[in-house]
Amino acid sequence: MxxxxxxxxxxxxxMNEMEANQFRExxxxxxxxxxxxxxxxxxxxxxxxxxxxxxxxxxxxxAPEKPDKxxxxxxxxxxxxxxxxTHWHSPRFHAYYxxxxxxxxxxADILSGAIACIGFTWISSPACTELEVVMMDWLGKMLALPxxxxxxxxxxxxxxxxxxxxxxxxxxxLGAKARxxxxxxxxxxxxxxxxxxxxxxxxxxxxxxxxxxxxxxxGGIKLRSLQPDDSNKLTGEILEKAVQExxxxxxxxxxxxxxxxxTSSCTFDNLEEMGPVCNQYNIWLHIDAAYAGSxxxxxxxxxxxxxxxxxxxxxxxPHKWLLINFDCSAMWLKDPSWLVNAFNVDxxxxxxxxxxxxxxxxxxxxxxxxxxxxxxxxxVLRLYxxxxxxxxxxxxxxxxxxxEALVRSDERFEITxxxxxxLVCFRLTGSNEMNEQFLKRLNGKGVIHLVPSKIRDTYFLxxxxxxxxxxxxxxxxxxxxxxxxxxxxxxxx
Amino acid sequence: MxxxxxxxxxxxxxMNEMEANQFRExxxxxxxxxxxxxxxxxxxxxxxxxxxxxxxxxxxxxAPEKPDKxxxxxxxxxxxxxxxxTHWHSPRFHAYYxxxxxxxxxxADILSGAIACIGFTWISSPACTELEVVMMDWLGKMLALPxxxxxxxxxxxxxxxxxxxxxxxxxxxLGAKARxxxxxxxxxxxxxxxxxxxxxxxxxxxxxxxxxxxxxxxGGIKLRSLQPDDSNKLTGEILEKAVQExxxxxxxxxxxxxxxxxTSSCTFDNLEEMGPVCNQYNIWLHIDAAYAGSxxxxxxxxxxxxxxxxxxxxxxxPHKWLLINFDCSAMWLKDPSWLVNAFNVDxxxxxxxxxxxxxxxxxxxxxxxxxxxxxxxxxVLRLYxxxxxxxxxxxxxxxxxxxEALVRSDERFEITxxxxxxLVCFRLTGSNEMNEQFLKRLNGKGVIHLVPSKIRDTYFLxxxxxxxxxxxxxxxxxxxxxxxxxxxxxxxx
Numbered sequence: 001m002x003x004x005x006x007x008x009x010x011x012x013x014x015m016n017e018m019e020a021n022q023f024r025e026x027x028x029x030x031x032x033x034x035x036x037x038x039x040x041x042x043x044x045x046x047x048x049x050x051x052x053x054x055x056x057x058x059x060x061x062x063a064p065e066k067p068d069k070x071x072x073x074x075x076x077x078x079x080x081x082x083x084x085x086t087h088w089h090s091p092r093f094h095a096y097y098x099x100x101x102x103x104x105x106x107x108a109d110i111l112s113g114a115i116a117c118i119g120f121t122w123i124s125s126p127a128c129t130e131l132e133v134v135m136m137d138w139l140g141k142m143l144a145l146p147x148x149x150x151x152x153x154x155x156x157x158x159x160x161x162x163x164x165x166x167x168x169x170x171x172x173x174l175g176a177k178a179r180x181x182x183x184x185x186x187x188x189x190x191x192x193x194x195x196x197x198x199x200x201x202x203x204x205x206x207x208x209x210x211x212x213x214x215x216x217x218x219g220g221i222k223l224r225s226l227q228p229d230d231s232n233k234l235t236g237e238i239l240e241k242a243v244q245e246x247x248x249x250x251x252x253x254x255x256x257x258x259x260x261x262x263t264s265s266c267t268f269d270n271l272e273e274m275g276p277v278c279n280q281y282n283i284w285l286h287i288d289a290a291y292a293g294s295x296x297x298x299x300x301x302x303x304x305x306x307x308x309x310x311x312x313x314x315x316x317x318p319h320k321w322l323l324i325n326f327d328c329s330a331m332w333l334k335d336p337s338w339l340v341n342a343f344n345v346d347x348x349x350x351x352x353x354x355x356x357x358x359x360x361x362x363x364x365x366x367x368x369x370x371x372x373x374x375x376x377x378x379x380v381l382r383l384y385x386x387x388x389x390x391x392x393x394x395x396x397x398x399x400x401x402x403x404e405a406l407v408r409s410d411e412r413f414e415i416t417x418x419x420x421x422x423l424v425c426f427r428l429t430g431s432n433e434m435n436e437q438f439l440k441r442l443n444g445k446g447v448i449h450l451v452p453s454k455i456r457d458t459y460f461l462x463x464x465x466x467x468x469x470x471x472x473x474x475x476x477x478x479x480x481x482x483x484x485x486x487x488x489x490x491x492x493x
Numbered sequence: 494m495x496x497x498x499x500x501x502x503x504x505x506x507x508m509n510e511m512e513a514n515q516f517r518e519x520x521x522x523x524x525x526x527x528x529x530x531x532x533x534x535x536x537x538x539x540x541x542x543x544x545x546x547x548x549x550x551x552x553x554x555x556a557p558e559k560p561d562k563x564x565x566x567x568x569x570x571x572x573x574x575x576x577x578x579t580h581w582h583s584p585r586f587h588a589y590y591x592x593x594x595x596x597x598x599x600x601a602d603i604l605s606g607a608i609a610c611i612g613f614t615w616i617s618s619p620a621c622t623e624l625e626v627v628m629m630d631w632l633g634k635m636l637a638l639p640x641x642x643x644x645x646x647x648x649x650x651x652x653x654x655x656x657x658x659x660x661x662x663x664x665x666x667l668g669a670k671a672r673x674x675x676x677x678x679x680x681x682x683x684x685x686x687x688x689x690x691x692x693x694x695x696x697x698x699x700x701x702x703x704x705x706x707x708x709x710x711x712g713g714i715k716l717r718s719l720q721p722d723d724s725n726k727l728t729g730e731i732l733e734k735a736v737q738e739x740x741x742x743x744x745x746x747x748x749x750x751x752x753x754x755x756t757s758s759c760t761f762d763n764l765e766e767m768g769p770v771c772n773q774y775n776i777w778l779h780i781d782a783a784y785a786g787s788x789x790x791x792x793x794x795x796x797x798x799x800x801x802x803x804x805x806x807x808x809x810x811p812h813k814w815l816l817i818n819f820d821c822s823a824m825w826l827k828d829p830s831w832l833v834n835a836f837n838v839d840x841x842x843x844x845x846x847x848x849x850x851x852x853x854x855x856x857x858x859x860x861x862x863x864x865x866x867x868x869x870x871x872x873v874l875r876l877y878x879x880x881x882x883x884x885x886x887x888x889x890x891x892x893x894x895x896x897e898a899l900v901r902s903d904e905r906f907e908i909t910x911x912x913x914x915x916l917v918c919f920r921l922t923g924s925n926e927m928n929e930q931f932l933k934r935l936n937g938k939g940v941i942h943l944v945p946s947k948i949r950d951t952y953f954l955x956x957x958x959x960x961x962x963x964x965x966x967x968x969x970x971x972x973x974x975x976x977x978x979x980x981x982x983x984x985x986x
Contacts, residue, residue: 019596020528020531020532020596022596023524023528023596023599023600024524024525024528026596026597026600027520027521027524027528027596027599027600027603028520028521028524030600030603030604031516031517031520031521031524031603032517033604034603034604034606034607035513035516035517035520037607037608038513038607039513047616048619048620050619051847052615052619052623052847052850052851053623053850053851054619054623055619055620055623055624055627056623056626056627056645059627061630061645062631062634062635063631063632063634063635063874063875063878063879064874064875064878064879065878065879065880066878066880067875067876067877067878067880067881068875068876068878070597070600070876072875073871073872073875073876077604080620080624081608081620081624081868082620083620084618084619084620084621084623084624085608085610085618085619085620085621086610086616086617086618086619087608087610088608088609088610088611088618089608089609095617096611096617096842099609099610099611099862100609101606101607101609103512103513103515103516103519103520104519104563105606106516106520106603106606106607107516107519107520107523107563109602109603109606110520110523110524110527110599110602110603111523111526111527111570113527113594113598113599113602113818114527114530114531114594114599115530115574115578115580115581115582116581116582116592116593116594116818116819117578117579117580117581117592118581118589118592118819122545123540123579124579124588124589125577125578125579125581126541126543126545126547126548126577126578126579127541127548127573127574127575127576127577127578128577128578130545130546130547130548130549130577131548131573131574131577133549134548134549134552137554138555138556139556141555141556142555142556152549152554163656163860163862164860164861164862165861166859166860166861166862167859167860170859174711194691197713198687210838210839210840210843210861211838211860211861213838214836214838214861217835217836217838218667218711218712218836218859219711219713220690220712220713263840263842264840264842319862325606325609326609326611326862326864327860327862327864342710343707343710343711345703345704345706345707345710346703347703347756347757347946348944348945348946348947348952349589349756349757349944349945349946349955350703350944354544354545357545357546358545358546366659366660366663366711366859367656367657367659367660367704367820368657368658368659368703368704368707369592369656369657369659369812369819369820371819371820375574378566379566381556381557382556382557382560382561382565382566383560383561383563383566384560385556385557385558385559385560385561386556386557386558387558387559387560388560451841451842451843452841452842453840453841453842454841459841462842
């Protein structure tokens with residue numbers, strides 16, 4: 001080693017020795033900070049008032065040459081970061097859908113960060129793969145998924161943690177594409193892969209999530225966005241009509257997405273009708289239950305997933321409503337071999353002797369690398385228990401119904417969609433423009449935060465129950481804010 | 494609220510009240526546990542001895558109905574998890590490439606987990622987007638990236654955190670595809686998108702990472718895997734020859750990947766030659782410097798990225814070698830508008846008033862959701878400082894050279910590739926079979942862990958310097974193990 005390296009070596013070594021003790025202090029200080037942040041989150045303005053570009057002037061233009069102190073970073077959290085945070089875990093936050101946040105998941109992530117294995121193959125960290133296989137079974141059993149989806153059934157099926165529902169939709173589409181190419185070539189040996197792909201057509205509802213459309217764009221596949229029925233549900237009849245049209249036009253129907261709980265209005269497509277159509281025409285049926293899927297841990301909501309046994313893949317996001325921090329999107333496949341075979345690139349440095357006797361999850365997903373995310377499922381399911389998780393879902397739905405009742409009690413408002421889960425869609429009776437002004441004023445005051453949606457040219461407001469800390473009294477605060485803002489808008493008018 | 498909901502409500506509420514204090518205890522206990530784990534990691538067998546299926550019998554078949562205690566979980570870590578962990582952060586771990594792990598990153602993730610915002614748009618948490626924009630500038634400046642890649646230049650360019658290099662390669666390919674379709678239609682208005690896509694062809698080296706091939710499969714695009722020159726580098730000449738052949742065959746060259754630091758042998762393609770060819774033929778040049786890119790924070794290694802100004806996109810993984818925990822793959826684009834426009838699906842619930850004045854990163858990536866990952870870049874860069882990060886890189890490279898010198902001092906061995914970074918490729922002089930037996934025996938003893946690779950039918954062992962805790966004395970231990978195993982194999986023979 002030359003003297004330059006000697007010097008580098010020495011410097012770094014000294015740093016390492018300081019680190020473990022610093023970490024004990026710094027880590028514990030952060031634990032206290034975040035406990036305090038979450039306990040007192042009601043006191044913060046839910047939506048920040050900063051303008052684009054606010055942050056750059058608050059910090060240096062370049063990284064420091066020499067280390068800062070961790071105490072300085074702690075101080076900068078309130079000075080630099082918090083003024084620009086939208087507080088998703090405030091009980092005043094009613095936008096989009098919930099994203100999960102729980103103490104057990106945060107602690108599990110500390111362990112995951114320390115082990116910091118990359119679980120792309122079984123051998124790269126057997127515990128990472130094996131705990132995931134079993135946790136996906138635990139979760140699947142909690143939802144009463146049919147046996148063929150579970151690894152413990154001993155069949156082909158099993159679950160995997162994806163990053164997001166968008167990736168699950170894309171992965172399912174790619175599996176469906178691989179299957180369709182295989183079937184197409186068996187029936188028409190004269191056709192090339194490209195010929196077949198050009199004829200493939202998939203189906204989704206115009207009410208499905210934007211990521212479904214995006215999966216079609218990314219996969220380079222025609223996806224038809226079908227107009228749902230008057231209650232905004234995709235039905236078997238609508239699907240079958242489209243399929244028949246396309247077959248007559250010489251196309252190959254291969255993939256359909258059934259949404260259980262749309263983003264706009266938490267509407268449930270008619271799975272029970274769509275399944276038989278898909279099975280009849282050999283169409284891969286993927287179920288996107290990103291938000292609402294968590295509710296299926298309560299038996300009384302399982303009527304909404306009736307017909308699931310006919311699906312090829314099912315996905316929901318525990319990182320939305322089941323208190324497991326992002327990213328944790330649970331996906332089950334009846335036959336993952338379509339994926340494994342389609343994307344199997346197998347360099348020597350990733351081969352190992354146990355190949356085939358346990359899943360190598362890298363074949364089940366878009367990225368190669370993956371964190372040890374099963375730990376947070378394990379911690380959350382154990383530290384809440386099924387009972388408390390069910391109570392959480394039931395309580396949030398009860399609060400949505402409480403808000404619904406308040407809206408219904410005021411004749412200036414209307415409920416625009418049936419309230420089934422933790423989302424209330426409502427509007428002032430009147431024009432879209434008035435409702436746009438209403439929402440702008442409401443969000444502008446910064447006490448609560450909602451986003452709008454629009455179905456068939458009707459603009460409405462979406463109030464989602466998001467924070468796990470939300471209590472009935474918080475809903476009363478939100479309603480008071482809605483009501484007073486309506487008073488102001490209507491008085492102005 | 495009916496009585497059932499009342500009960501659910503009450504139960505959940507009580508749980509919440511217990512939680513914050515439990516979290517303070519549990520979180521701090523975990524901080525101590527992981528500090529101890531990492532401090533004493535040398536004592537653990539690097540590769541576990543478990544067999545596939547080991548974990549399932551160790552835990553219940555279903556999630557518990559009622560909550561477990563956090564103390565029970567702490568006990569189960571050593572009983573259930575640790576026996577199946579491959580210890581990536583042991584100084585005895587020399588497989589694949591390093592994956593990052595540092596205390597500042599772990600603490601940043603605690604904060605990220607508590608804020609738990611989903612930064613898909615600017616308004617969804619302005620701090621999440623803004624800190625990312627500035628951190629990507631900090632990182633870009635540390636690497637001396639050309640101005641057009643930096644957001645602070647005021648041009649179109651900028652950086653984004655992707656999950657993995659696989660995703661960056663795919664995102665670049667999709668951007669290139671969108672640009673090629675646009676150019677193709679301008680030149681040939683009679684051609685459909687599908688006609689153009691069918692003619693597109695991209696280029697990569699047969700030595701590039703498996704994820705490049707996979708990106709082609711996922712994007713449904715022809716990617717030619719070119720044979721590199723005798724030193725395993727892709728050159729301008731090789732690329733240009735392929736491009737000309739394809740143009741003559743009526744195809745449209747549109748995308749090329751230049752690898753700086755291949756996975757097999759850490760070889761650097763000839764970027765300086767590839768750039769002009771790509772620019773001449775209007776080919777999107779993407780640079781994959783997943784592992785080696787971190788070394789460019791040291792000026793003395795920047796000769797390896799000469800010619801970078803001609804690239805369209807550049808990617809490296811701070812989550813490999815720059816002490817920022819997975820996932821944090823840094824990608825810069827000169828013109829992200831190709832992506833933004835190609836995948837722009839814009840539902841009302843994601844619109845906001847500041848659109849256009851700050852990036853909405855959801856358009857820059859495959860998933861919709863994203864965590865607050867800029868925090869860990871901020872914490873790591875500040876708490877190490879550029880100086881210590883450079884010292885880390887230099888020390889690891891010095892240790893690779895130390896191991897190289899040990900190998901060269903023993904005439905039974907040969908070094909198969911030039912050692913440039915923290916990877917040493919070597920083998921016993923002799924047959925592939927003997928080297929396969931050698932590696933099997935070496936890994937079987939469980940003291941150190943390596944994976945093999947093969948180039949042009951020559952099988953060799955890869956020894957990567959992975960753990961940030963590795964010291965020269967650890968390298969001596971690894972060499973002793975290699976040497977003794979060689980003695981055994983050669984004695985047997």
